[in-house]
Amino acid sequence: MARAVSTRTKVLNTAIAGTLGFLMFFPILWIIILSFKTEEDAIRAPLEVLFQSGWTIENFLTVQARSDYFKHFSNSVIISLGSTLLGLIIAIPAAWAMAFVPAKRTKDVLMWMLSTKMMPPVGVLVPIYLIFRDTGLLDSLIGLTVVLMLINLPIIIWMLYTYFREIPGEILEAARMDGATLKKEILYVLAPMALPGIASTILLNIILAWNEAFWTLNLTAANAAPLTAFIASYSSPEGLFFAKLSAASLMAIAPILIMGWFSQKQLVRGLTFGAVK
C-alpha cells in the first residue's frame, strides 16, 4: 500500500535529488554548452560563458574539416554494429540451446564463458598484439570488430540466456500440441516473446562496444581508429582548445547517451549477469 506523502516532503526530496543529479550531469551539460562557444569565450569565467557570450556552430565544422571526424564516427558505427550483429549470430543459437535443452554441463559452460570476461585484457595483450601484427590485422576494422565481438560475447550469451529462460516451456509444448510446425513455433510463439530481450541485448552491446577503450586504443592507429581513439588524440595539446574538445566529445557521446537512456533496466541485468534484476 502506498503511503500518503505530504507535498512538502516531496518538494524537499526533489530539491535534494535534483541538485545532486544536476551536479552529476553538469560535466556533460558543460560539454554541450562549450561546444557552441568560440574558443575565446570557452575559457572565460563560467558565469561570463553563460551570460555574456554568443553561440556558434563553428567548432563542429572545424573538427570535421581538420581531422575528418566522420571517418572515425563511421568506424565506431561499423565496429559497434558489426560486432553486435556478429555476436548475435553466434550467441542466439547457443543461448537458445542452453535455455531450452539444458544438459548436465550447461551451468559449467555458462560459468566458464563468464570467466573469460573476468580475465584482465593485459593478460592477453602481448600475444593478441603479436598475432594481429603478423597477420596484418593491426589497425583494421575487421580485426577490431572481431575482438569487440569476442570480448562482449559472454555478456550477449548471458543476457539472452536469462531472457530465454523466462519463456515458459509449457507454451512451446502447447503450441506443438495444437499442431504448430517447428517453423511456426519459432516464428509465432518464440520470436515475439524473445524479441524484447534480443532488442535490449543489442542496445547494451552497442553501448559497450562504442565505449570500449582498451583494445580500440591498443590495436588501432590512423586508419581504423574509432571515436575513443580519435578523442584520445586530443590529449595534448589540443585538449586546451575547450570548444573544439567539447564539440568533438559531444558528437562522440550523444548517440550513446540517447541509447543509454532507453536501456537503464537492461544495463543492470546485462552487467550483473542476472545476479541483480
Added chain:
Amino acid sequence: MATKASRTAARLMISPAVILLFAWMIVPLVLTLYFSFLRYNLLTPSGNPFVGFENYYWFLTDPSFTAAAVNTLLLVGGVLLITVIGGILFALLLDRPMFGQGIIRIMVIAPFFVMPTVSALVWKNMFMNPVNGIFGRIATGLGFEPIDFFGNMPLGAITIIVAWQWLPFATLILLTALQSLDQEQLEASEMDGANWLNRFWYIMLPHLARAITVVILIQTIFLLSVFAEILVTTNGGPGTASTTLTYLVYVASLLQYDVGMGSAGGVVAVVLANIVAIFLMRMIGKNLDA
C-alpha cells in the same frame, strides 16, 4: 523431455561460441604464460632463450611494480569507497517520492554512457586545469589557491574521474535492488516503532548486502583494467605516481617492446584478478541454481 537428437543439435548450436571463446582467451593466455618464461624483446633479437622465472623476478622486484601495486589498490579502493557509499545514498534518495523522478534518474545515470577518453580529457582540461578549469576558477573567485590536480595528486584526480563514471552504475544496481524490497516489511517495522536509522540498518542494508557485493566484485574486475583514463591524462606519471598494474604491463609490452617482461606482468595481473573473480563467480553461480 529432450531427445537424443535435440541434445546433439543443442551441442552443435553451442559449439561455435565455445570454440571462439576458447580461441580468444585460452590460447593467448597459454601464449602469455609461455612468453613470460622467455627473454624476448622485439628490439633486441636474441633467439628468445628460456630463462625460467627471470622475468617474474625482475618484474616483481622492480620498484615500479611496488608503486603500481600500491596505486592499483588505492585507485580501486578509492573508487569503490566513493561509489558504494555514494551509490547507497543516491539509491536511498532516488527511491523516495519526488517530482520528476525519471529526469533526475537520467541525469544521475548519464555519466556511465560517456566514453572513458572523453570523460578523462574533459575533466582534466575543463574542470581540473588550475588556470582555466572550472574548479580553478571557483577557487580563485573565492580567494583560495587553485589546486593543481594533476600536478599534486594525479592518482587522486584519476580516482575522481573514474568514480564519476562508476557512481551511476552502483546507484542503478542498488536502486534496482532497493525497489525489490518488500514495502510491507518496512511499514510493519515502522508501526512497531522502528525509526529510520533502525529500518535502514536492520532491513534495508541486509536486503542490499547482496547487491553491494555484486557492485564491489564487478567494479573491481573493471577497475583493475582502467587504462584509457590514465593514458590520456598522465601517461602513468609523473614518474610512476599514477601507474597501475594494467598500465605498467602496457608500458613494458607496447612501449618498451619487452614481450617477456610484459607477459610476466600480464600473468601477475591475471592471478590477482582471478582471486576477485572466484568470489564473484561463486555468487553468480548460486543464483543460477535458484
